[in-house]
Amino acid sequence: MSRGRAADRLLALAVWVSVLAVAAVFFWILGSLLWSGMGRVTWAFLTTAPRDAGRAGGIGPILVSTLLILGVCMAVSLPLGLGAAVLLSEFAEAGSLFGRAVRRSLDVLAGVPSIVFGLFGTALFCQALGLGYSIFAGGLTLACMVLPILIRATEEGFRSAPSEYRRAAAALGMSRASALWHVLLPAAAPGLLVGLVLGMGRALAETAALLFTSGYVDRMPESLLDSARALSIHIYDLSMNVTGGDPNACATAVVLVALLLAVNGLAAWMTGRWLSRRVLPA
Amino acid sequence: MSPSSKDRLLVWVLRACAGLSGAIVLLIAVFLVLESLPALRNVGFARFFSDPSWHPARYAADGAYNLAPMLAGTLLAMAGAVALATPLGFCAALFCHFYAPPGLARACRRLIELLAGIPSVVYGFWGLVTLVPLLNKVQPPGASLLAGILILALMILPTIALMADGALANVPAEYLRGAAALGLSRSATIVGVVFPAAKSGLFTGVILETGRAAGETMALLMVCGNVVQVPKSLFDPMRTLTANIALEMGYALGDHRSALFVSGLVLLALIVALAAAAEWLSKGRVYE
Amino acid sequence: MSGTDGSTFLRMENLGLAYHGKPALEGVDLEIRRGAITALIGPSGCGKTSLLTCVNRLIDLVPGARAKGKVEFQGRDVLDPRADLFALRKRIGMLFQRPNPFPLSIRRNLELPLREHGLRDRAELAATVERTLRDVALWDEVKDRLEKPALALSGGQQQRLCLARALALEPEAMLMDEPCSALDPLASGAVEDLIVSLRGRVTVLIVTHNLAQARRIADDVALLWLQDGVGRLIERGPAAAFFAQPKEEITRAYLSGERG
Ligand SMILES: Nc1ncnc2c1ncn2[C@@H]1O[C@H](COP(=O)(O)OP(=O)(O)OP(=O)(O)O)[C@@H](O)[C@H]1O
Ligand SMILES: [Mg+2]
Numbered sequence: 011m012s013r014g015r016a017a018d019r020l021l022a023l024a025v026w027v028s029v030l031a032v033a034a035v036f037f038w039i040l041g042s043l044l045w046s047g048m049g050r051v052t053w054a055f056l057t058t059a060p061r062d063a064g065r066a067g068g069i070g071p072i073l074v075s076t077l078l079i080l081g082v083c084m085a086v087s088l089p090l091g092l093g094a095a096v097l098l099s100e101f102a103e104a105g106s107l108f109g110r111a112v113r114r115s116l117d118v119l120a121g122v123p124s125i126v127f128g129l130f131g132t133a134l135f136c137q138a139l140g141l142g143y144s145i146f147a148g149g150l151t152l153a154c155m156v157l158p159i160l161i162r163a164t165e166e167g168f169r170s171a172p173s174e175y176r177r178a179a180a181a182l183g184m185s186r187a188s189a190l191w192h193v194l195l196p197a198a199a200p201g202l203l204v205g206l207v208l209g210m211g212r213a214l215a216e217t218a219a220l221l222f223t224s225g226y227v228d229r230m231p232e233s234l235l236d237s238a239r240a241l242s243i244h245i246y247d248l249s250m251n252v253t254g255g256d257p258n259a260c261a262t263a264v265v266l267v268a269l270l271l272a273v274n275g276l277a278a279w280m281t282g283r284w285l286s287r288r289v290l291p292a
Numbered sequence: 293m294s295p296s297s298k299d300r301l302l303v304w305v306l307r308a309c310a311g312l313s314g315a316i317v318l319l320i321a322v323f324l325v326l327e328s329l330p331a332l333r334n335v336g337f338a339r340f341f342s343d344p345s346w347h348p349a350r351y352a353a354d355g356a357y358n359l360a361p362m363l364a365g366t367l368l369a370m371a372g373a374v375a376l377a378t379p380l381g382f383c384a385a386l387f388c389h390f391y392a393p394p395g396l397a398r399a400c401r402r403l404i405e406l407l408a409g410i411p412s413v414v415y416g417f418w419g420l421v422t423l424v425p426l427l428n429k430v431q432p433p434g435a436s437l438l439a440g441i442l443i444l445a446l447m448i449l450p451t452i453a454l455m456a457d458g459a460l461a462n463v464p465a466e467y468l469r470g471a472a473a474l475g476l477s478r479s480a481t482i483v484g485v486v487f488p489a490a491k492s493g494l495f496t497g498v499i500l501e502t503g504r505a506a507g508e509t510m511a512l513l514m515v516c517g518n519v520v521q522v523p524k525s526l527f528d529p530m531r532t533l534t535a536n537i538a539l540e541m542g543y544a545l546g547d548h549r550s551a552l553f554v555s556g557l558v559l560l561a562l563i564v565a566l567a568a569a570a571e572w573l574s575k576g577r578v579y580e
Numbered sequence: 581m582s583g584t585d586g587s588t589f590l591r592m593e594n595l596g597l598a599y600h601g602k603p604a605l606e607g608v609d610l611e612i613r614r615g616a617i618t619a620l621i622g623p624s625g626c627g628k629t630s631l632l633t634c635v636n637r638l639i640d641l642v643p644g645a646r647a648k649g650k651v652e653f654q655g656r657d658v659l660d661p662r663a664d665l666f667a668l669r670k671r672i673g674m675l676f677q678r679p680n681p682f683p684l685s686i687r688r689n690l691e692l693p694l695r696e697h698g699l700r701d702r703a704e705l706a707a708t709v710e711r712t713l714r715d716v717a718l719w720d721e722v723k724d725r726l727e728k729p730a731l732a733l734s735g736g737q738q739q740r741l742c743l744a745r746a747l748a749l750e751p752e753a754m755l756m757d758e759p760c761s762a763l764d765p766l767a768s769g770a771v772e773d774l775i776v777s778l779r780g781r782v783t784v785l786i787v788t789h790n791l792a793q794a795r796r797i798a799d800d801v802a803l804l805w806l807q808d809g810v811g812r813l814i815e816r817g818p819a820a821a822f823f824a825q826p827k828e829e830i831t832r833a834y835l836s837g838e839r840g
Contacts, residue, residue, distance in 0.1 A: 093309025123507020215411030
């Protein structure tokens, strides 16, 4: 057998073994989560309040809090991100000093660790703006965090809209504002949707940035200024600080992962539908 | 409103959005520095590395503020995880490109994307209830640097694999055809042609993931044991900078709190340095 | 010819255009007669499209493009930075080489620019849509599918829709950049007939590579040519004289290439 053949087999062996090992570990993780968590996820679990520090009862208020935090995050980051993305992709300013500076700082922002966002959020939103530990503070912190993701995907969407639309609109004497709103925005919608889903995924998964911005309180929030506990925080708190909290932590983890999968699936389905409705020129 | 004034208004609104988005990084830096100032003034920069231990207090004079063990913890976990995840991630990418039949490759990519989206707190939870007890049987206490490295490696592996996958996809097909025409074996093609061509893309991906590993909080907080010490072996518990912030921020006051912002600043500096390195490398691609 | 009273509609004086400092057009002096069809011919890359886009300032969309000289229209200079582009482009429409309807329904394609220019009344909108679609002989083909995507139409239908979309704004002039070259002979003939039907009502400046078409439809012809990598106007004049007795050597050679 030649040296080349031997090296081939060795490499193939290494690749197969490592891939199988890694896949096995991941299936182990997902399997064990499902195995011990799935049985507890019932309608009652999803709707009732936690009791006994979360050992018993469900996650009703926590689900609501999570959705509220997510809502605040998206309501703030979506318009801001869309505006920034339009400026960066549709206007000549992308190449200007201002445009380059914005892009650069967004690149840095994308790499900032979530715990640093937490520090920032607690200093700015909780203290300087006086929001305290609240849904608002948590949502705003997450909004800062998902902006770069949102902007990048939306920019991609606008880039993929054919330049013919822009020329056609301009030649008809339409303002750029209407061209954007009526023609380019619908054409860029898939990119926007991808950004939305990625951003929501990141926000749903986030824990560290919420630890000391939205806080731990597991009661049903009454206003956006109440402290509230997100799903991810619930998992952390139950497993680290509550002895005997593991089973419910596991069930909560199953719910969180299912939620993330649902968001992703929804996006895939919507993009597919959107594409099939559009008839492309031959 | 006339079309042109509509457009002018639009541009100003958009500029405001972009300016605000771009200003967030500056705001973060400003707030970290502002909040760090009391500690930097009262404790002084040197004491963060020369104090005998980490026993922070509200007033600088009463406490000890050595961040070094936790910085070491962050760097050790980061280095270990990257060293472990990089070859595995590359293998997964090679598998998808050169070894798996198309159907399996697609399934594999799907799985990797799914795994990249799983929250760190879920990985941490699994580590806490499954991995730590297992390690505890090998050598107590179980919660250790090794547990941290393993969990962190699992977490960054999917993203490294995705980035490597992208870098491999960018290798021009002519190179592969050329290698095949020369009768190169598959391993020789991969080592001699594919890796050099994809080099800068792979490096950039690894460096970006290194940054993510350095900034990871939850998983390490849950499996490392959180004892403030420089671990002497893989089985020793330890605490990272990020875990330290998460643990103490809730009750810290005065200079203690400020010292936590200093550690955030250190972390941010580390990440920015890594990002700069990544950019420098990806720029290099242009001139190669 | 009918409807061409001979008055000047638009005058270019020493018009030049550069992309990123590299000149593409220089020293173009050209008068367009009101109501006439002026054909712009010349080899590929000599700056015909560039010339058209100076007239309605579409060059503003191209980063790095800079025009100099003068395009006089109704006593004003189109190239003046303070010119009202929206009004200008409403008065001078454009038809492109590749049909470019918006990815919207057929009706929305026509209504959107109309609404943009202030027409809000529903009944009036519907009437205008029908009238312009009849104008371009598309009404019978699409009247039952106005809500369907415009991109589902054939290439020729799309081009006629684009023409209708531009005509709906009742422009005084149309710029056309090889409007037939992406179409099959039949569809091309239909569009050509429509263009001829505009004579007298709308001033047309049309770019074409098809010399036979230029002969068939043009009142005036202008030839652009690349000299030292820059586009220049070589010869212009009434179509009959231009084709029968070209003055310039280049024109003669270019026209004879038609057969050779
Ligand atoms: N956006 C642009 N950026 C840079 N150069 C350009 C741009 N558009 C056109 N040019 C250059 O200007 C010159 C004239 O181009 P133009 O498109 O006007 O030619 P044309 O006569 O319309 O050609 P064709 O008959 O092929 O359509 C060409 O040399 C071209 O390379
Ligand atoms: Mg052209």
